[in-house]
Amino acid sequence: MNKYLDLSPEVAEALAGGKPVVALESTIISHGMPYPQNVETALLVEKTIRDGGAVPATIAIIGGRLKAGLTPAEIEYLGKKGRAVAKASRRDLPVLVARGDDGATTVTTTMIIAALAGIKVFATGGIGGVHRGAETTMDISADLEELAMTPVMVICAGAKSILDLGLTLEYLETKGVPVIGYGTEELPAFYTRRSGFKVDYRVDTPEELAAAFRAKMEMGLRGGMLVTNPIPEEYSMDPAVINAAIDEAVAECNARGIKGKDTTPFLLARIKDITGGDSLSANIQLVLSNARLAAATAAALRIRV
Ligand code: PSU
Ligand code: MN
Numbered sequence: 001m002n003k004y005l006d007l008s009p010e011v012a013e014a015l016a017g018g019k020p021v022v023a024l025e026s027t028i029i030s031h032g033m034p035y036p037q038n039v040e041t042a043l044l045v046e047k048t049i050r051d052g053g054a055v056p057a058t059i060a061i062i063g064g065r066l067k068a069g070l071t072p073a074e075i076e077y078l079g080k081k082g083r084a085v086a087k088a089s090r091r092d093l094p095v096l097v098a099r100g101d102d103g104a105t106t107v108t109t110t111m112i113i114a115a116l117a118g119i120k121v122f123a124t125g126g127i128g129g130v131h132r133g134a135e136t137t138m139d140i141s142a143d144l145e146e147l148a149m150t151p152v153m154v155i156c157a158g159a160k161s162i163l164d165l166g167l168t169l170e171y172l173e174t175k176g177v178p179v180i181g182y183g184t185e186e187l188p189a190f191y192t193r194r195s196g197f198k199v200d201y202r203v204d205t206p207e208e209l210a211a212a213f214r215a216k217m218e219m220g221l222r223g224g225m226l227v228t229n230p231i232p233e234e235y236s237m238d239p240a241v242i243n244a245a246i247d248e249a250v251a252e253c254n255a256r257g258i259k260g261k262d263t264t265p266f267l268l269a270r271i272k273d274i275t276g277g278d279s280l281s282a283n284i285q286l287v288l289s290n291a292r293l294a295a296a297t298a299a300a301l302r303i304r305v
Contacts, residue, residue: 002116004097008069011057015118020054020298022291023068023114023122023152029058030078030085030104031265032125033280034272039079041284043072045123045291052295057119059110061088064100068117078104087261089142107154108146111224115150120213120301123155123294125287126190127226128264129168132250139263140171148175148223153213155294157286158188158195158228161246162267165189165197172226173200178216180209180227182293188230191237191282199228206293210300229293235285237278245274 001007007015014021024045029038046056058070060078067074078085081102088096088103090112096103105113107127114122128141147154159168165187172179181187181199189195203209213225230236249270258266272280 002066005066005068005113005116007117008057008067008071010055011069011117014055018302020295020302021057021119021121022049022054022294022298023110023117023119024056024058025107025110025122025124026058026060026070026078026104027087027106028125028287029075030082031087032268033283035079035082037280037284038082039076041287042075042079044284045287048288048291049123049295052292052299054295054298057114057117059105059113061093061096061101061103061105061109063102064097066097066113066116068113068119078102083265087265089261090146091142107143108141111146111150111152111154114152119152121153121155121294121298123287123290125157125283125290126160127154127156129159129163129165130171131263132162132164133254134164134167137259139260141264144168144171144175144177146224147172147177147226150224151217151222152224153209153227153297154224155227155229155290155297157190157231157290160190160267161195161243162250162264162271165195169197175223176221177223178212178225180212180225182209182227182229184228184230188228190286191231191242191279192239193230193233193236194239203227206296206300209297210303213301227293227297229290231282231286232289235282237282242271242275242279245271245279248274
């Protein structure tokens, strides 16, 4: 095992016994939601995965150690510290680890640590992508490069239209990342089920997701797979309301000159404030829905289909 990696006893036992395991990220806890809803949601997501017959492995960097599987006290610690925890992407790992610091893992670093641990399925809310205006800012999330190179299936609810969804899909196509719609032909836009953009393939069962991912691995094709699972209808938001909030948040971000790694956390927090918390409850529900699908898919991946 990698000398920088610590598996919790529960995760170590599950992996050794070939039980299904689902990775979870921690930036969604520290930077993606306010305290205490972030901690409540993280624990509820873990419970949902256990109820689905899999073992949750929440991933973070604590005291310079790469952790797969956190205790409730560690989740509380990250949630309370919130945005004071470093948001750790690929480029941040060397210094954070060498210094013995804490880091909240993004989709990128959660994929890296999941792969080191041997975990194949990862559930989250939304991924990073190509930002609006990237043709001048060059702000493209490292999440897309990680999907191109690291063998983990990421189950999300699509991407928020804080991003340029069309360019994000073009980038993923160039990098050879399959974009699958779960039960849909259309890329979901996180808070809403529709975006106007098509996914590469529609898949309707966890078994089909597992079979496609297994085929990719067995052919030796580098990289992961992106599964986009639309928010359950009953929790989806009014597109006019959410898109107005997103446009306002993006305009404010540009006006304030916010850049780099601060952009996404700023936008997420502003959208939540502008929508008066409605977006937070939609966010929580879509993460739970992704956790259910991930547990079923991790289970299907163990069985030959
Ligand atoms: N998008 C969301 N919610 C999130 C994130 C993105 O809708 O919580 C977080 C994830 O951790 C993702 C990261 O990997 O932000 C992307 O940050 P950036 O855009 O700086 O790459
Ligand atoms: Mn960026």
